[in-house]
Amino acid sequence: MATVSPERYRVSPECSHEEFLAVARVYARAVADEHDLSVPVNRLDWEVSTRAKRRAGAVRYRDDRPQTVVLTWGYFERAGWAAMAATIRHELIHVHLIEETNDPSHGDRFRELAGRLDTHVHCERFTDPEWWVVCVDCGAQLARYRESKLVTDPDEYRCGDCGGQFRVERADET
Incomplete structure (x- = not known):
């Protein structure tokens, strides 16, 4: 169970994308350190997506190496910081498992870590489909x-x- 309180890092959707990403990085580093995750937080690019409609976040990787964590602004606006903090933990698990085992899936190891980090395996629908x-x-x-x-x-x-x-x-x- 996570002891790094997401509440301590809370930001609201009134902040800028830059402020949001700065807080997300700091929060990610604290979570990675607490759970001994092999996540190169400072080497990753962090981006906001204003277009994504069915995912709260994603990890882009190239040559089996994580490159970028993308966080969806619409999800943050609708669900709030606590839900986005859970998404950051979710994406950190992906980065960790890609770094350690080259496994980007939501398999057994992912589910076990999701339980430890108190996060979801799949995100709820937050935008109505067309x-x-x-x-x-x-x-x-x-x-x-x-x-x-x-x-x-x-x-x-x-x-x-x-x-x-x-x-x-x-x-x-x-």
Whole structure:
């Protein structure tokens, strides 16, 4: 369980992106130090995404090395600092596991560390999708935020759960 209090590092969405990233870095260093994570916080680039709609954060890496931690501003605005601090811990686990085992997945080691660092394995939806792709047989629903091939050509795809066909509904029409 984390003892570095995210509350101590709290910032509000009224801050600038630069201020937000400065606090995120300092908080990340404290968490990495507390949990002995092999995370080169100062060597990583830290960025804000104002476009992401379905992820709260991400780690970009090249040649099996973490390069950049990206944090989603919209998630911070909607969910607040405590949720973003959990996302920072989540991304630190990814960096640690990439550094240690070249494993960017949400597998067993990730889940174990997520429990230790008191963070989520997957982020909650924080933006409404533009479309819902719905299986006509089993009713499975897939949220889509961009006009992908699945949205434009649903007849070319089948449901992974039951093999059924899909139909597409605009989210504002459901």
